Each structure stands twice: as structure tokens, then as C-alpha cells.
């Protein structure tokens with residue numbers, strides 16, 4: 001069996017150098033080597049923590065390494081990052097173990113010179129750990145938030161403008177927390193209470209969600225895919241904020257629905273549940289390889305009213321003009337609401353793509369809007385926290401579409417939902433925020449077309 005740190009290093013290397021997704025790379029390694037439960041938890045924390053905290057770790061390393069970190073081999077650079085992560089963020093790891101084990105790795109992935117180098121750097125870090133001069137909160141708020149909470153400076157600046165300092169600090173802090181594993185009960189097959197009983201029988205711990213009446217937050221299992229209840233189609237993995245979108249669309253049995261950007265089918269299968277599997281749902285997406293994902297989810301969940309369609313949503317109006325009672329545009333977006341779930345994501349985003357992205361979102365929304373019947377409903381949603389892609393985009397759309405108006409969400413909220421947590425719901429839109437709702441960051445607006 002390879003050491004836990006070596007496995008963690010291999011995953012981090014793949015993400016850093018080969019552009020792998022951390023969750024996929026990590027799962028492969030865990031499946032292959034089957035480490036014990038304690039080691040699994042250690043490897044997971046070390047991988048996700050190191051990838052999330054990249055700029056902070058590099059900033060700390062930069063105080064102790066005179067040459068650019070880029071001049072080190074990727075192996076040595078990541079050994080140093082992992083070592084610093086253990087020293088600063090893993091309380092249970094003694095500093096001596098963090099240093100010694102990193103030196104052992106350097107021996108495997110470097111030579112005598114790099115062994116001495118890693119040893120020197122990490123022992124220096126330990127010696128000066130409590131005397132580091134961090135960026136000052138008042139003098140350099142952007143750098144302070146960026147280094148303290150490990151976010152790119154452009155993201156911090158974007159949120160400072162939208163939310164101010166205190167709120168941005170809370171948001172950045174929440175983005176570093178471990179998110180719950182949320183599932184949506186497949187109410188076509190089972191009730192939430194019954195599902196909790198089934199899951200308990202499989203040794204899974206369950207806590208009911210706070211907002212959506214189908215959500216359960218689960219823990220204490222090895223992998224969801226290995227549970228019999230999953231194969232039986234009793235639920236689908238979905239964050240609670242995303243599940244609320246279905247309730248905001250609120251289609252009826254027998255409705256005609258278009259889900260313009262539907263793969264892999266999270267929301268579209270929820271819409272089918274809310275329609276009691278009666279009516280028609282056209283589930284579009286532009287990517288051929290994602291059609292299979294929608295079909296798989298439908299078949300596992302026992303849904304047969306969804307018609308997957310390979311289509312560019314910017315062209316929808318050409319074929320489906322005024323066809324649908326309900327249209328959902330769950331738009332491609334910057335994904336800044338799901339940073340908790342994808343540790344490396346924050347470093348892969350760039351501010352440069354925003355113009356291109358908002359142009360695409362607007363083109364999809366305009367085309368999809370033309371497919372709504374008189375008196376019908378149009379919902380726009382994203383999994384991001386960025387006003388330009390959310391409220392600004394909806395307002396700008398409405399300026400040129402006077403036949404649509406925002407519609408209060410309050411009558412659609414399940415009784416269990418604490419309405420005080422959604423101060424803008426009466427105005428027709430909501431923004432979920434990780435630090436306020438404990439969910440992913442998610443935006444949704446509901447518009448109705450005059451009848």
C-alpha cells in the first residue's frame with residue numbers, strides 16, 4: 001500500500017499538471033488502492049485543502065523560498081504546498097510529521113539537493129509560522145481576503161463591489177467549508193420520510209433539508225453510487241438550492257415544458273416529479289455526449305415524459321414558438337456558487353470570459369422566452385453569485401421584453417421554508433448564498449408572460 005501522502009500527491013499532480021477534476025482523480029485513486037477509512041479521510045482533506053488553499057500556500061512559500069515557485073519541478077512544488085497545508089491547516093498533524101513525511105516524498109520524487117531544499121523550507125516555515133506578516137485588513141482589503149480565505153483577487157473585488165467587506169468575508173469563509181451531501185427524494189417512488197427509513201437501514205445518517213420538502217442531507221456512507229437505494233432510483237444527488245428551482249417553475253401534471261439547458265437532468269427530472277410524470281418535457285442541451293446522462297437519470301428514476309433533444313438553445317424559437325406553458329433556462333454560467341464542491345474551480349475561472357458568457361446567457365434567454373405561451377412562465381437560473389449574470393441580466397432582458405414581468409415567489413414556497421431568509425422573493429427572484437442559507441450559491445427569477 002502506498003503512503004496516504006503519496007496518493008494525495010499523485011492526485012494533486014494530476015489536477016495541477018493534467019487539468020484533471022479533483023473529485024474524479026481522487027475517487028479513482030481511492031477505488032484503486034482502497035485505503036482504510038482513516039486514510040481516506042486524511043487523503044481527501046489533504047487533496048481538497050491543498051487545492052483550495054493554493055494561493056495562500058504559495059504566498060506562505062514565497063516568504064521562505066527565494067526563487068520563483070514555478071522554477072521548481074511540479075512534484076517538489078506540490079510537496080511543499082502539501083507540507084505547508086499540514087503545518088497551517090491540519091491541527092492533528094504534528095509539525096515534525098509534516099516535515100519528515102514531506103522530506104520522504106522529496107526523496108522519492110527528487111534528488112539529494114531537493115531533499116535538503118524541502119527540509120530547509122518547511123523547517124523554516126515551522127520556526128516562523130507565528131511571526132508571518134499577513135496583508136493588513138484595512139490597508140489592503142482585497143489582498144487580505146484573497147490570501148486569508150484563498151480566493152483570486154478578481155473574485156474578491158467582484159464581491160466587494162456587490163456585497164461590501166463583511167458580507168464578502170463571510171461568503172469567502174463559507175466557500176472553504178465542506179458542503180453537505182444533499183439528495184432529492186424521487187417522490188414518484190417514495191416519500192421523504194419513507195426514504196429516510198430506507199437509508200437508515202443502509203447505515204446512512206439523514207437530516208431533513210431546510211427549504212425544499214424533498215431534500216435530505218446524508219452522511220456516513222462510503223459512496224452514494226454503491227448504495228442499493230440509489231440504484232433503485234429512490235433519489236438523485238442535488239443541492240437544496242437547485243431543488244428549489246423546480247418549485248419556482250411549479251409546472252402542473254399535463255403541462256408542456258421546455259428545459260432549455262437541461263443536462264445532466266437534475267432539474268428536468270424534478271420538473272417531471274412535480275408533474276407526476278404526466279405531460280411533456282422537452283429537455284434540450286447543446287452537447288451530444290450529455291444526452292445519455294439525461295436518459296440514464298430518467299430511466300433510473302422511472303420517468304418517461306422527458307424528451308432529450310440535441311439543440312442550441314439560441315435557436316429554440318425557430319421550432320417551438322409559443323409552444324410551452326413553462327420554460328426553464330438554467331443557463332451555463334461562471335459557477336461561482338459551487339466553489340465549496342470543486343476545490344480547484346476558483347483557480348480555473350477567469351474574469352475575461354464574463355462578456356462572452358453574459359452574451360450567451362442573454363441569447364438563450366431571448367430565444368427561450370419566445371417559446372412561452374401567453375400567460376405562461378419563464379424561469380431563469382444560474383449556480384453563480386455574480387450580479388452581472390443574474391439580476392442585471394434579467395433586468396436588461398425585461399427592458400426589451402415588456403410582455404414579461406417578474407412574479408412573486410412567495411406563493412410557491414413550501415410551508416416549511418423560512419421566508420425571512422429570502423427578502424427579495426416577493427419581487428420575483430432569489431439569491432441563495434452559502435453563508436446565509438448553507439446551500440450552494442444559486443440565483444432564480446420567475447417571470448410571467450401577459451395572457
Ligand SMILES: C[S@@+](CC[C@H](N)C(=O)[O-])C[C@H]1O[C@@H](n2cnc3c(N)ncnc32)[C@H](O)[C@@H]1O
Pocket residue numbers: 260261262263264265266267268284285286287290311312313314330331332333364383
Ligand atoms: C448549468 S448546466 C445545466 C444543469 C441542468 N439544468 C441540471 O439541473 O442538471 C448548463 C447546461 O447548458 C448547456 N449549454 C451550454 N450552451 C448551451 C446552448 N447554447 N444551448 C443549449 N445548452 C447549452 C451545457 O451543456 C450544460 O449542460
